[in-house]
Amino acid sequence: MINYPIQGNPSQLTNISSPKQITLREGQFIYASVQKHLGEGLAEVSVGGQKLIAKLQAPLAVGESYWFKVNAGDSGLELKVLQGKEHTAPTFTSIANGLLEQLQLTKNKDIQSVLVQLLKLKLPIHKDVLIQGSQWLASTEEKELGIQALLKMVKENIPIQKSIYQSIVAGKSSESISTLLNELTGLLKSEKNVNIAPNKIQQTIDAIRNPLQKTIVNELVVKALETFLNEKNPFSVRYAGLELLKSFELLPKNATMNNWKTELAQSVNNVKQLSDAGNWQALIQEAVSASKDIEGLNQRTQRLYQEVQAMFPKIEARSPLTKSEVEKVLNAISTLIGQNSSKTSNLLGLLLNALKKPTDTNLTHHFTRLNNLANVPIEKNEIRLFQQLLYQSENEVIQQNQSKQMNDIVTSTLRLLGMNNEAQLQKGNLPNLEQLKPQLIQLLQENAGGAIRETAEKLLFKLNGQVLLSQENGPLLQITHQIPMSIFNQQQDVVIQWSGKEKKQGEIDSDYCRVLFYLELENLKETMIDMQVQNRVVSIIIWNDSQQVDQLAESFTPLLKEGLSKLNYQLSSVRAKQPESKLNVAQFIARSTEEQQEYTGVDFRI
DSSP: OOOOHHHHOTHHHHTTTSOOOOOOOTTOEEEEEEEEEEETTEEEEEETTEEEEEEESSOOOTTOEEEEEEEEETTEEEEEEOSSSOOOGGGHHHHHHHHHHHTTOOOOHHHHHHHHHHHHTTOOBOHHHHHHHHHHHHTOSSHHHHHHHHHHHHHTTOOOOHHHHHHHHHHHSOOOHHHHHHHHHHHHHHOSOOSSOHHHHHHHHHHHHOTTHHHHHHHHHHHHHHHHHOTTSOHHHHHHHHHHHHHTTSSOTTOOTTTHHHHHHHTOSSHHHHSOHHHHHHHHHHHHHHHTTOSOOOHHHHHHHHHHHHTHHHHHTTOOOOHHHHHHHHHHHHHHTTSOOTTHHHHHHHHHHHHSOTTOOOHHHHHHHHHHHHTSOOOOHHHHHHHHHHHHHHHHHHHSOHHHHHHHHHHHHHHHHTTTHHHHHHTTOOOOTTSHHHHHHHHHHTTOOHHHHHHHHHHHHHHHHHHHHOEEETTEEEEEEEEEEEETTEEEEEEEEEEEEEEETTEEEEEEEEEEEEEEETTTEEEEEEEEEETTEEEEEEEOSOTTHHHHHHHHHHHHHHHHHHTTOEEEEEEEEOOSSOOOHHHHHHHHHHSOOOTTOOOOOO
């Protein structure tokens, strides 16, 4: 059984990129420079920028660099020189072959490539790493990604574990998270012997695919409440609204047009049975406030609102509401709907919050069921109303602030994927089983087998790879995410990389940073956007093969400039360039994570 290190020891990933002290081991090969002789065969040597005191088995020149083998001596570890000064690049292959012979390892193209790269990068070499690497590469389809993964592990002193190797390879691969989500969905639907509820994972995947779904569902239900409560609507329309609310389990099943208030009040023993006191408190406040905006209320209605307002201290003290009091609140709200009050929408939203059960009625589950019914010819008024309200809700949500939407979508998707899982575990929190990564770990721990296990592992490795590919380099922080998104009704992955100075733990300075986007559009195909921010001045380069990008960018520039200005940024330029060669997802991730320069500058080349 494969060990999933993130669950057992979250620090393995959360601290994986932190610089670690180099530790010498017997049998290891290192490239080091002699700094000074200390006498009695001891010398100060520098390995990868770190200084060590070691015993040399031969006198060597100060200031020169050599390849050493770490041997066990009488008084500890000793360094035995293998050759003279650094050789030029053409000799690395022969050096690699010589080392393979000394280590008595079988020569093959893959491990020879790894060894040559280790030599070129002057990284420590150990027999165990080469043996493990050879075995893992043999079962890796994308050899180049496997070699890059091994080099990263050695270079950053990452634990040599198969699950970590597989995660880095998966993180660098072009395999789409969207595709893996689709595969897992199909497999879970056909599998009956999975202990973890497939519906739970399916709901999470649906939320990832449709990040605006929850907003749309809430908007739809609010519209259903308004349709039902507005006495100006025809009886048939209101009745359809009643049935739709019953389908969402917001009203009792036996509620009718005449008795719904009584039935709903009857089902309420106290405030907490429906929701917490805060929701009812806010609802009553808003209802009383809205009533003051309406002129011409008769004395009976005014008295009703006075009685409702008198309940406020009781709600504040979290005392139970009686059946009669709940009915009065519902009556008060009903009189406001259709009065053209500016507070109607907010009032309905608060009513929805108050009607949810403590466990939060699964509106999304009911929405999915009703949406499936809407796609088949069923002649029911509530289904027709559902379709109508869904169309209105989708349009209204899409027309809302799109920049805020995009921020919410990215944040929500990363949270649902469980990308902060390791950080939460490190804080001592329990795994959040509403997120995909902990759900996958639980699924694998419950010994799911066959195709489900294989796909779940691929997906988990892909998610873990993103954590491993994000790295610190001096004061620079680089965060890479591959995010499944719906763009123009197409499910695909968008790769986003943030890099810049770390302001505080895990946060990039937004005044000086760089953001790279990679996505594939239906007409424009592969597109990369390079946005650089210097002292809140923004310059953008769009890399794309199309000749039309310049004109398209020019038409959107004024809107972009206005939007950035509202966020206190100044747009400097928007330019379109054609790349010298095509760049797919895997190449983008590989280059953007491996070509990071020292903190004096970051350069991305196409």
